Amino acid sequence: MKKSAAKPVMSPRTQAIHGEFLSKSWEFSHHLIPPMTASTTFRLESLGRGAEGFNTFGAPADGAKPIWIYDRLEEPTTKMLEDQLALLEKGECAVAFGSGMGAIASTLMSLVKHGEKVVAHKTLYGCTYSLLTNWFPRFNIQTTLLDVNDFSKLEQELADPATRVVYFESVSNPILEIADLEKIAKLVATANKKRKKDKQIYTVVDNTFATPWALRPRQWGIDFVIQSLTKNISGFGTEMGGAVIASQEFESILRVARKDFGAIIHPYSAWHILVYGISTQAIRFEQQQSSAQKISQFLEKNPKVQSVTYPGLKSHPQYKLAKKYLKSPEGDFAPGTMISFQLKGDMKKCQKFVDDIAKNSYSITLAVSLGLTKTLIEVPGFMTHSGIPDDKRDECGIDPRAIRLSIGLENANDIIADLTAALKKI
Ligand SMILES: Cc1ncc(COP(=O)(O)O)c(C=O)c1O
Structure with a gap:
């Protein structure tokens, strides 16, 4: 051999x-x-x-x-x-x-x-x-x-x-x-x-x-x-x-x-x-990333959304650093599969939106973890980052109303349709 x-x-x-x-x-x-x-x-x-x-x-x-x-x-x-x-x-x-x-x-x-x-x-x-x-x-x-x-x-x-x-x-x-x-x-x-x-x-x-x-x-x-x-x-x-x-x-x-x-x-x-996992990661990541770009642009335009953070958006505060560091091994810009966003309004509004997704969305699941074939939504301040005491959250840069999305392999239009339906109700 x-x-x-x-x-x-x-x-x-x-x-x-x-x-x-x-x-x-x-x-x-x-x-x-x-x-x-x-x-x-x-x-x-x-x-x-x-x-x-x-x-x-x-x-x-x-x-x-x-x-x-x-x-x-x-x-x-x-x-x-x-x-x-x-x-x-x-x-x-x-x-x-x-x-x-x-x-x-x-x-x-x-x-x-x-x-x-x-x-x-x-x-x-x-x-x-x-x-x-x-x-x-x-x-x-x-x-x-x-x-x-x-x-x-x-x-x-x-x-x-x-x-x-x-x-x-x-x-x-x-x-x-x-x-x-x-x-x-x-x-x-x-x-x-x-x-x-x-x-x-x-x-x-x-x-x-x-x-x-x-x-x-x-x-x-x-x-x-x-x-x-x-x-x-x-x-x-x-x-x-x-x-x-x-x-x-x-x-x-x-x-x-x-x-x-x-x-x-x-x-x-x-x-x-x-x-x-490893043998399919490139192709999954690229598909999820292309959907994340589309979904972040949709969120950025929605009047009920206060702010969106995604390294592929020009509005990202460190867009220049993102362009420098986030690159596929083949040299293409690779802003990733994760989005963070905040709605206009208080915590109650955030909770109403997330609960509605949990109950009525087909393509988005309320769950922790990330990077999976299924699109996941969560509220870090109360879930993945709840180990950070309330009085330290500000210092750590975590707004309790921030919502995290991990984009999966579903059709991006279906994810947008589910987000649109929930946004209409708040
Ligand atoms: C950025 C980051 N690092 C580390 C971990 C811990 O990984 P694991 O859950 O495999 O222990 C997580 C889990 O969510 C994470 O998001």
Whole structure:
């Protein structure tokens, strides 16, 4: 069998389908589709091999044949998913987890210690906010929240010796701000020149809203890229998963963290994400994105709508940054599949509208999550971001009346018809 490695000349669209073509993790070269493993433990041919597997876990020698030991350490289907994610996110390695939160918590715990500090963007997914503000302080890890695009404040924080991580979402959930990744990475690199190797600051970016189809943060100098695989990458609303993509030097610590924290992905989910999710992501994303553009323009023109935020609209406050960073691997503008909007009027009006959608809409479902084949609507202030205390919502930039839409694969005109019907009733 001659075919072996991913061909760098092939486009990411093609690589998303064929991956590495033949993987070291895949012993069944006659299969067209990668096998799904279903064994929690693996037969070892000798004690020596078993000992070697434990000794080299997380950092096997280059070109070494993998030694599979136990599911929680590493297993073939997950490894194939990881190799595919690393390829698409332009990383040297990827480590997959049982959820996006598993990936975020394990990555941060690998990088920050007692007495050290995370500097994070003020608007974050609700559970990430809770992790940083409720849980980390128990281990004496503090978080300073700021606007990461406010460079003078960021520089001040980078000068604090306790700062070890700058954390943000490339496109923020739920208000779709665009982080200036290149500038932030450069400021961190400058601060790092004055720091010792064991005190370096790392950039960690949650790229879930953008997905690798719209943004590859590592190309802009970001160290760690997080994905909630539960969302657009898996795409069908059937699997949970998360991943971190990084350079080789961090593979070992990330794998050991996953082993010890236990936040593994089930091979069944890894298989579905690899076989169904990744290979169809580009085409789903593009279709959803083209509908999102149309729907955001419709909302912007509706007299009952106060404001619409969508990176594909010229009215987006950071349209220039959106044009710079949000691009498909093929170079096309890729403003994404998520819309945030507010109606004119108070919270009661917002509630009436959303309840009407929940009850009467065919194409739009009131539900959390995003990036799925079905269009979803939610009110972050009371749902996904309810972990943020009421008195902190303003600081975090979350208006309680803001409505989030994740556009699915339905006909855009049907989604518009359902929105129109609900808007008429308020
Ligand atoms: C931006 C973002 N990051 C991370 C997560 C967490 O992902 P998971 O639900 O897979 O743990 C979510 C979940 O909604 C999210 O929206």
